[in-house]
Amino acid sequence: MKFSIPRGTFDLLPEGMKSGQKWRESSRWHFVEEQMRQLAFDYGYQEVRTPIFEYTSLFVRGIGEHSDIVSKEMYTFVDKGSRSLSLRPEGTASVMRAFVQGGMQSRGVFRKLFYMGPFFRYDRPQSGRYRQFHQFGAEMIGDPLPIRDFELIEMLCELYRRLNVKISPVKINSLGNAQSREAYVHHLRDYLSAHLDQLTPEGRKRAQNNPLRFLDSKDPKERELLKGAPSLLDFCDHESRLHFDILCGLLEKGNIPFCIDSQLVRGLDYYSRTVFEVDTEDLGAQNAVGGGGRYDGLLAKFGGSDLPSIGFAVGMERILSVMECQGCEIPPAPVPFVLFIPKGEQADQYVLSLLYRLRCQHIPSEMVAAKTLSKALQIANQLRARMAIVIGDRELEERRVCLKEMHSGAKSEVGISDLFSFLIQRWEEDGL
Ligand code: AMP
Numbered sequence: 001m002k003f004s005i006p007r008g009t010f011d012l013l014p015e016g017m018k019s020g021q022k023w024r025e026s027s028r029w030h031f032v033e034e035q036m037r038q039l040a041f042d043y044g045y046q047e048v049r050t051p052i053f054e055y056t057s058l059f060v061r062g063i064g065e066h067s068d069i070v071s072k073e074m075y076t077f078v079d080k081g082s083r084s085l086s087l088r089p090e091g092t093a094s095v096m097r098a099f100v101q102g103g104m105q106s107r108g109v110f111r112k113l114f115y116m117g118p119f120f121r122y123d124r125p126q127s128g129r130y131r132q133f134h135q136f137g138a139e140m141i142g143d144p145l146p147i148r149d150f151e152l153i154e155m156l157c158e159l160y161r162r163l164n165v166k167i168s169p170v171k172i173n174s175l176g177n178a179q180s181r182e183a184y185v186h187h188l189r190d191y192l193s194a195h196l197d198q199l200t201p202e203g204r205k206r207a208q209n210n211p212l213r214f215l216d217s218k219d220p221k222e223r224e225l226l227k228g229a230p231s232l233l234d235f236c237d238h239e240s241r242l243h244f245d246i247l248c249g250l251l252e253k254g255n256i257p258f259c260i261d262s263q264l265v266r267g268l269d270y271y272s273r274t275v276f277e278v279d280t281e282d283l284g285a286q287n288a289v290g291g292g293g294r295y296d297g298l299l300a301k302f303g304g305s306d307l308p309s310i311g312f313a314v315g316m317e318r319i320l321s322v323m324e325c326q327g328c329e330i331p332p333a334p335v336p337f338v339l340f341i342p343k344g345e346q347a348d349q350y351v352l353s354l355l356y357r358l359r360c361q362h363i364p365s366e367m368v369a370a371k372t373l374s375k376a377l378q379i380a381n382q383l384r385a386r387m388a389i390v391i392g393d394r395e396l397e398e399r400r401v402c403l404k405e406m407h408s409g410a411k412s413e414v415g416i417s418d419l420f421s422f423l424i425q426r427w428e429e430d431g432l
Helices: 026-042 056-063 068-072 092-101 146-163 178-193 201-209 220-226 238-253 316-325 345-360 373-382 393-398 416-431
Strands: 053-055 076-078 084-087 111-120 132-141 170-174 258-260 272-279 288-294 309-315 338-343 365-367 387-392 400-405 411-415
Touching (some): 026 111, 026 316, 053 056, 056 084, 092 111, 092 309, 132 146, 146 288, 178 201, 345 365
Antiparallel strands (some): 053 084, 272 288, 387 400, 400 411
């Protein structure tokens, strides 16, 4: 019986393979990941790695049971020990848990943590929205001041600047504190109740269970209705409003383009005060490339001290895909600087030891054994090697090799005793 395996939907492949989309090339990911890591280090962040799955209760408690993520999108299963576990749908709850359980709060200073890796949400897949996706995220724990909000938003914008990604002005809003939000939710519910006949069945559910989520509605009719809805900023408590105004002033002085979107709430229930989101015009419906906010009460929910915190998360697939759309430059994957074509047992031995010495010097080098020289040179072309060198017993006897520059076809002779130092010198001159 023929056995067929369903197609892998999230393969990242080496450059030049048939992946369909350029952004699925692993070398592009290395470049972006490297930029993200460097940015995090420049801003004083250290990496935290948390497990791929956690107790389901962590996410229910952290993200909120009525959020779309928890109520509909988690990959939840019961393990052999009858524990309910879930693949992580986002990073903040796990980082907060790790922070508390890892004893990091006992040091009493603020902490900057970043993470990078796969996340899972069972949502309707479409371009830019995947069931397995990757995020780079940063969490700053222990400082309530608006200068931290500014610093984090600046860091996010700096990431796009370093990657040459063009973004729209950062959307920002304030959700106020728990009491002011409650008052707002009360008014919003009243407003929505008066218009129930205009809501979709999903909208009605949201209006009842979690009216804030209604602000995320993508339905054109509901969006129209929202134009007349009460504004979150009008309900902000005095301190949150002051915090927000200081942040806006800092963004203005810091030349960070932003716009106030008084209906921005974002999909996770733990936010308080500042929320922000970054969109691009080049990705169609799924155009958010990053976002975040303050979550001042979250740590206490996990048994930690009541430390204020703020963070962001960036969707890596979307970044790579927008970089492809906008033609942002990405260094190509490394190719062999030199490719040896050994012929004969003695030559094999010689080439293996030369390859080892070159690789120890971080010079990408390769060898190929083919039936004919022309086949070997064809492979050298396919691998985009810079130069090819044939080494056979005759070359070893005569102590000279012939070197072919693959792009120009130019040939030259090099003495065997000088070959290693010659290649090192060439690499230093034009290989890097
Ligand atoms: P969130 O954790 O929902 O605040 O999302 C942060 C960022 O992750 C978004 O701005 C997107 O760039 C990205 N993202 C969220 N969900 C997905 C998904 N299902 N597929 C791809 N990227 C996603």
